[in-house]
Structures are given as C-alpha cells and as structure tokens.
Amino acid sequence: MPQTITIQIRIYPHDQAILVEMGNTYIQTVNKLTEQAEMSGMFPKLTSKNLSVNLPSAVKNQIIRDAKSIFKKVNKLKKRPILKKPVYHINNQNYTIGENSVSFPVFMDGKVQRLVVPAHIPDQERTLLSDSKNGLLRVVQKSEKWFVQVAIERPTMQTTGDVVMGVDLGLKVPAVSVTSNGKTKFYGNGRKNKFIRRKYLSHRRKLGKLKKLSAIRKMCDKESRYMRDQNHKISREIVNMAIKQNVSIIKLEKLTNLRKTTRQSRKNAKNLHNWSFFQLQMFITYKAAIAGIKVGQVNPAFTSQTCPICGQLNKAKDRTYQCTCGYQAHRDRVGAINIMYQPVIDGNSLSA
Template sequence: MSQTVTVKIKLLPTKEQALTLTEMSKTYISTINDLVSEMVKEKKNTKKTSKNIDVSLPSAVKNQAIKDAKSVFKKAKKTKFETVPVLKKPMCIWNNQNYSFDFTHIYLPIMIDGKAKKTPIRALLVDKDNRNFNLLKQKLGTLRITKKSNKWVAQISVTIPTVKKTGVKVMGVDLGLKIPAVAVTDDEKVRFFGNGRENKYKKRKFRSVRKALGKKKKLNAIRNSKNKEQRWMKDKDHKISRAIVNFAKENKVSVIRLERLANIRQTTRTSRKNEKNLHTWSFYRLSQFIEYKANLEGIEVEYVNPAYTSQTCPRCSEKNKAQDRKYKCRCGFEKHRDIVGAMNIRYAPVVDGNSQPA
C-alpha cells in the first residue's frame, strides 16, 4: 500500500530566474494546448518528440509537456471531444530525473541565453527535522513550479509506503463549530480538539476589518484579508487533523469514522448568530486532511450516515434532543452532546457499506 502526497516548498528566485520561470511557464502551457489542439484535429495521439517541438524549453520539460498533452487528449477523447480542456494557469513541470535539492536550493534545468542549464534556485527547505524534508526522503515524482499570490512555489509529488494497521479498533469523530472535533475510541477514551470560541472570535475580527475596509473602498486590502483568513483556517485544520491522527495512533486505532458531509450545513446544530461561521468553515477540508494523514499512518477512514447520531442514546437507543451542551436520557445516561455524537458515529452505518466490524 502507498499514499501520494504533495510537498510544497517556497522558492526565492532571483529577478532573472523569476523572469525565466515566468516565460517557461507560459511556454509550457501554450505548448500543451497547441499539442492537444493538433491531436483533437487529427483524432489521434501525437508522435512528436522533443526534437519536433521548437520552443524555448529544456528537452526534459518538452517531453513532460508531450506527456501532459496526451493525458489531456485522453480526457477529451472520453467525452468524444465534446469537452476539450484548455490549460490557462502558467506552470512548468520537471520529471524526477531532472531535479535535485539540498537544504538551501533546488537544482533544475532552466533556459539561460537560449540553452538549458542546471541552475540552483534558492528554496526554503529549512532543517533536517522539518516534516517536509523527511517526506522528501521517500520516492519522488514530478516537480511543478507555479506562482501563487506573487510567490513562487515548488510542488513535489511524493509516494509514501503505508502499512495497514492490524486488528480493528474504531474511533468516532464528531465535527462541529463550538467544538471543532471530538473523538471517542471504542474503549471510551475521549479527546476534544480545537477552540471554537477562538475560531469564532478570529472570524468575527476578520469580518469587522473587511467591513471597515469596505467603507474606505480598499478592494485589494479586502482581498488580502480574505486570503489571510483562509490561510489561518487551513492552518487550524492541519493542526486539528494532525492531533486527531496522533490521538488515534496513541490508542492503536485502525479505523476512524467520520460523518458523511454532504448535508452538514443543513444538519449541523447551530443558532442564527453562528450561521455565518457555519457557511464559511470548511468541514470538508478538515475531513480530507484527517483522511490523508490517517492513510499515511495505515489507518482507514470510513464515512457514516449522520442521521440521529447526536440524538440517539448510546445506552438504550432512545432518541432525545440535547439541552444546550448536555445530553440526558430517561435511562439515566448523561454526557456532553458532542461526545454522544462521536460515540454513535463509531457504530453508525457506513455510507458505502464496506465497513470494518466494530
């Protein structure tokens, strides 16, 4: 078993290198689109090699462009050419035989004075203890360089071998707003993750800042504020998902169960004052972070039907509505309502039916 992840690395090219990368990225995309157009016209794959393509790119990059063009053509062929994808975002890709790196630079062929020359580009790879650097010791795939928000980023595809956990120990995770996540193992160990009050305060502060900027008609500042808020939210999701997976590892959990998120905005318990937070928080992203981090550790993730998970008594199965944060049942069972949700998620029906026996 293996898992493929993308390692992102910030690049600090010189002005000359940045200009070269910009031109190469535009050329790379236009080359792919031209090849796809030719193949669609002829209704067959191209037989061109790097020698047949007269553009200012290293031969290795030309070969990658041909490979990518064939992939796009294959997608178009599946739709009987009713939909032909056209790439727009500038980028450039090198295969794993044409780049290398150390603690400070990435070395790859770029065009200098009309010739391909292997060139060091400064990169923030930091130290040996950095998690990204440890990931880069695994099997490497392609390297993609692109520009995001005026910053250059290298994205390296990494394939990591995983070992599936033996035995079946299940953990349920309930996602929410006031408490971002609650986990309960099948031997009743409980952990709360994240700080809903802090999240709510920060999001309210971001909205307040944008409202003030809107009155001053500072559109760029508003856009920057939204981007900053998204980065902050994404960082929170990364930290919570990592803590959840670490808790699962500590308790030798082999299966994590989450709610299917298709209708979470309709079913999540919330009040009018929490409505804005509900519709701007990415529950899906958090669940995806949990899934891919869990898979790296050999832990399976299953999605369950969320119906009545917060209302059903784990002891007697009677349905009751929680009052505020406390759940009470006539049978005498009492718990925090999010713990009840996580307890029931452990044994709820799995959406695709392929559940591990709990």
C-alpha cells in the first residue's frame, strides 16, 4: 500500500495580491456551499458551471469536492467546520513543477491564465517528486511567505530488519533512543534550548513595554524557526540511527496526555507547554516513512518510573533512576527502554 506524505516548497510570487484574492475566494465559496448544504440537509449535484466565481474550472471542481468532503464531517463533528485561512487547491492534472518554478491556473485580467511562480526546490524534495506520484497541491501563506504543499504517494518500502527502537522525549534531554540490540543515543541540548527560550522571552517583555508589536511578531518567528530547526536536526539523527541499526519500527509516546504524565516543576511548566513535541513526532514520522520504517504510538504512563528489570515503580532523583533490585540508569533512558517494550496502541502505526 502506498504511503502519502506532504512536501513543502517555497515560492516567490511577483504579484501576491492575485494569490490572496484566489485563496479568499476559494474558502469563501467552500464555506458558502457547506452552509447551504447544511441548511438543506443534503449536498446538491453541482458542476463548475454552477459556481459563479472568478476561478478556473479545474479549481471550481476541486472546491465542490472539498465542500462535499467537509459536509460529510458535519454529522460526525455535530458542527460545521468553517475554513478561515486562505488556501488554494489545484489537482495534480492542472499544475506543473519545473526545475525552479511552479505553474498553476489562476483567474487574472478577466480570464484564466497559467501563472508561473519562481520556486526553491531542495534536492531532497526534488528526488521525492521524481520518485513519487503527485497528488493535490495547496498554495498557502505563512508569516508573509508563500509555499506550495504537494501531497505525494510513494510505494511502500518497508525495511526487513527486526530491531525495535523506543524514543523518549523531554525538556532537559530533548530525545533519547534505545534499540532492542542494545544501542542508546541522546539527542539535542536541553540546557541550550531553555537558554534560547529565556533569551527570546526576555526580549519580548522589553519590546512589550515599548509597545513594539511588529518587533515582537518577528521575535516569535525567529524563536519558531529555531525550534523547527532543532526538531528537524533531532528527527534526522533519530531516523539515521534507525537506518544504521536496521530498525523496522520506531515507538513513540502517545502525546494526548503527555503534559499530564510528564513531571513538572515551576521552571519547566512554561517550557513544557511551549515546546513542540507534536512537531518533532511528525518530523520523525515523515522521515521514517521515506526510509520505509514504521512509527507506532504507545501509552506513556509510568514509562520513566517503571523498572525495566523487575517492573517496580520508583521515582527518579533528578536524572538518575535507581531501583531496589539494584538496577540504575539515566531516567530518560529508562523511559525509552519501557517505550520500546510497550505494545503499540490498538496495534496501529502512524502514517506520514
């Protein structure tokens, strides 16, 4: 079964106003169709000719498909989802990705035209595009920057190894991995991360007193980029380790109750709620899928308190875990070992 992952490509449009207008028209039309369907209790039969909006026919058809998909969720969610962020969807038959550009249809100067936008396509993304089947393309804006996100299907390339890896995530030590063949590795620098976060927080407070809102937003963007860069580096190291050790499945904590099960102190509480554990997991999952390695979720409860030898519960003192049976190890290594031994929840693995 093929794996579906999404790659992101930076684009540099000369006329951003066109993309803003297209994105706003797109979500407004989707919201209008779903509202009408909700009021009538059924989704009507529509074609692109029924939509009187200034968009290409291919995009109108995609709007109908998106609106129908959202309407199907109304009964399950008991509330109609409303799109708020401008977005522009194009199916795989109507866009082209070149060497250094992306082209897709837009409505401009009273007619449908093909817009060619300069793009930066890294080597890894270029390789993925050449080896995969391209799917839906989304044009989005993030912090005044423009991107296209392309869903691609890759044939399943499952590794044949039988080694299992457990990964424990934390603040003082961002990540620890342990494999069933006895390899342990610590990733990242928790102290440095906390220092960087405190520095940005201090700067934001000073700027806040001066009421420099624009500078505060830029500072937040810098902090977000730093965190994203750290998560990319850590996830790459983890997956490289898994490839080297011939790992077939990486086990991670289920994040739903992570903040409840993680030990907190006053100085760590704010960092815990700010640090993007979910983003790190998604990066690990994405990179593992490319390498043909499965990723599964396990219950995180007591993983750092349970002795891997005798099963007794003990509270660690700072970073050192010691059991009455004589077993002693780093607290986060104990967590990774127990995650490795835990069964995957519901027997399901994460897809990228």
